[in-house]
Amino acid sequence: MQPVNASITGWLALVGLGPGHPAWLLPEARQLLLEATDLVGYRTYIDQVPEDVLGAQVIHASDNRQELQRARLALALAHDGRRVVVVSSGDPGVFGMASAVFEAQFAADAPTAWPSIDVHVVPGVTAALAAAARVGAPLGHDWCCISLSDNLKPWSIVERRLIAALEADFVLALYNPASQSRPGRLYDAFRLIHSRRAPTTPVVLARDVGRSAEEIVCAALSDVDLRICDMRTVILVGSSTSQLLATATGASRVFTPRWYPSETQTG
């Protein structure tokens, strides 16, 4: 990468590791990890950087929920001439570190040179896409991504978006479904889902997709057991047209057809 401003020789790249499997890491992400002098990220994701790209990079690992501090550190390092990679899982632009870096870069009280820093975002395979691929094609029709975390937004907006998406018959991809600090929100969300989707609606619970501990459950909405869900789980909820089938070997398949019936009234 070439710096955009000759007076600042460092750069900052936002990289997603994908859902965790090395075969899902983009070549561009791998290349920038190799070129970096500094890696910045949440400790859990730093630990997932493939060993064969680790060398002399300085590691700046931090705890969860320190996104803005981490973003400021990364910008300050790039401003000092370092080649900085900020590591997220999945895609850094989908509930990852990219927004935090831009918030910090363009904040009213940011150093005046920061808007000149070259910030580059590498896309990645976000968890919903990886979970979908494992079970078939549940995202084959219109779908939406909703984070169930109410750390940074009021629960009322989560509810409003869930209801809108359910009533318009979108397939749902639900991120950050549960944490120790808010174990009940997932059940609040599923009460809305149960009231607006048929009991036969396919649901996919995908935990640690692409990692050795991968666990994927496909079930009808009426049968789903949410207890495996934690912050490493993404949940897919089918639309009125999604189908849950079994292959000849008993594996579950979920897909949403490309077509949509003309006369169906749902929601």
Add this chain to the structure above:
Amino acid sequence: MQPVNASITGWLALVGLGPGHPAWLLPEARQLLLEATDLVGYRTYIDQVPEDVLGAQVIHASDNRQELQRARLALALAHDGRRVVVVSSGDPGVFGMASAVFEAQFAADAPTAWPSIDVHVVPGVTAALAAAARVGAPLGHDWCCISLSDNLKPWSIVERRLIAALEADFVLALYNPASQSRPGRLYDAFRLIHSRRAPTTPVVLARDVGRSAEEIVCAALSDVDLRICDMRTVILVGSSTSQLLATATGASRVFTPRWYPSETQTG
């Protein structure tokens, strides 16, 4: 890959090329392209397979809108023992070939052996993620994917989903915005958007992302000129919190913050 049923030695893999840049092709996709005996796909996408993975594979290129025929050909080839890769752009599960293959595999009139065929989906970087990465982090908060094509669904469901997503303040990613057979639908969609989003809302038009002809326009909703849009364009429409900024060098940045205000009423 190992076949799931010993009596069928072929397999079928659905692979997305990503948005077109070789640095965005997943290693798993590349590996399966190399292992394939047959490549099946829409001619435009077959032409984008990187030359260094092409060898002795038999190419089965077909025209647009022949998804089910293409799916059946691919399943028949796998059933005959071939190693078949079906090529899509982006992610094969997002408005790509994956749904069509499962529809064909599990159709009531499909050959009885087809449900035993090993079908494997490789996720990919879908166009919305690639376009977002190019401009910043517009998908940093809840967002949805809507195809504006009414070839296989009634326009009324597109309208209903657009209105729901606009009123619940999702960021929108709009696929298949315009084709020669339905040039007016994009303008119908934007009438709904203009009536429900502020004139300052950031809009991103991203055409041929990751390819040599890449063209990306960021503009406020009141200023956007839709004439560059065609089937190779993805459109992102910000939410009430999305911001459009310029870097020190004049490049546009669009991002949606991670937080959401408690008291905002929109829609």
